[in-house]
Amino acid sequence: MKRFLVGLTLTILIISGVSCGKKSRKPPVPENVIATIDKYYVFRDEFLLYLNLNYKPILEKKDSFILSRILDDYLKRRMIYLYLKEKNMLPSNDAIVEYMKFHGFDRIYKKLDLKNKRYFVFFMILNLNEEIMKNHILKDYVHVDEKEIKDYYENRTEEFIKKKTYCFTRFHSSYKDLMVEARRWIVRKHRDETFIRLRYRDIEVEENCFEEDNIPEDFLKILKKMRPNRVSKVIKLKIGEKEDYNILWLKKVIPARKLKFEEVKDMIYNKIAMEKYSKKEEEIYSEINKKFKVIVYPENILVFKYNGVFPVFNSEGK
Incomplete structure (x- = not known):
């Protein structure tokens, strides 16, 4: 597996770095492309493998509403990938191998053909990116000092009255x-x-x-x-x-009594940290949504009718 992952850069270029070509009223995307994120393609067989691995019962039912939500989520994860890639924060090959072994995904990986192995590794990166993004926000943006905690305790007395x-x-x-x-x-x-x-x-x-x-x-x-x-x-x-x-x-x-500062110090820290985390997370995802342009090509999906949140482009050029 590790020998394969040495060529991971090439793999990811194949999956997420294929250019769409020059812009026109009708972008010349291949028939197996179901969406574009800026200049990058999202392939139908890539997404179908993702569905078969994670949502096979839903795929078999062909529930367009749920499948559209899953595609929306997948495209958002692809956008996060591009965001982290620009910041040079993608997981290392060693981290991917360790993640796959820890969760037992290496057994699934071995059964796939070369093309699907490439997609599968990419899915592992998307999974790891969630933790990377979380740690990125916590480390770089969430800082809570002692004064903030004490001010919170003193200014919100009613929260610390135990009846x-x-x-x-x-x-x-x-x-x-x-x-x-x-x-x-x-x-x-x-x-x-x-x-x-x-x-x-x-x-x-x-x-x-x-x-x-x-x-x-x-x-x-x-x-x-x-x-x-x-x-x-x-x-x-x-x-x-x-x-x-x-x-x-x-x-x-x-x-009834007022809880002592030492009793609630950790709770206050966690509450302030979570508020800061949620605010920054919202800001970053808003930035990502503005930064990357997503277009979905419903006619190329074939297996379900897309009715998600992203703009669509059909054969009529709408």
Whole structure:
């Protein structure tokens, strides 16, 4: 495989560096070209191999809507390839070989003929480009310092208020007599959750710790009236569509408090970093969309009717 990849530059020229020739009202693209990205061809057999390897069931159904979305995505990935190529950021031959071996793609590669091997290697590059693009944005554009984190913490106090939390065990069953008996074991015999689980197959036991906003209103009303280590009576309640008998055993109540800076520092860092990442990613993809001109030739696709987002060119010159 490695000997083949030594000639990877030639391979990629064959796949993505073929010029379309001079511009005219009817570009002289060969019949097996389904799209152009600036001066580069996208071949029908290239895309069909991509579909067979990744979306064979969809291809067999000939779902034009989904296949058009897949082609749009593929063309966008081809545009990212050209963007990274200009920046000399494409993966190395060694990285491609390692990626293929790690994911077991080398077994598929060996079964292909020479032409499809070239396409297959190109698909591997497209896959690797996603990680390269992500790392490029994170390394070159996403920087978060301590001051930003502290400012965020101090200016958005409401985000770091942890509301009152109730820790309780809920026992529930559709059999009232079992619940009455189980409560007797808990209150009088001081039996715990494990005992109830082992003794009663028809009683479900749930141990919870929820902030008050996340507790069903009927449960919260009961819990607010209880003291820690108290057990409620058997109560018939409806949760969603299911109505059954319940016992609530309140274990502890944790008062509302503001989370300390050290508790949320990493969370704030990740949030700011993600916001910066998303903003820069959007800017880069907007730049890519403006930089490269894509034209789709629906009549050359043959296997489905294209109705995607890119401009089309047909035999009438439209």
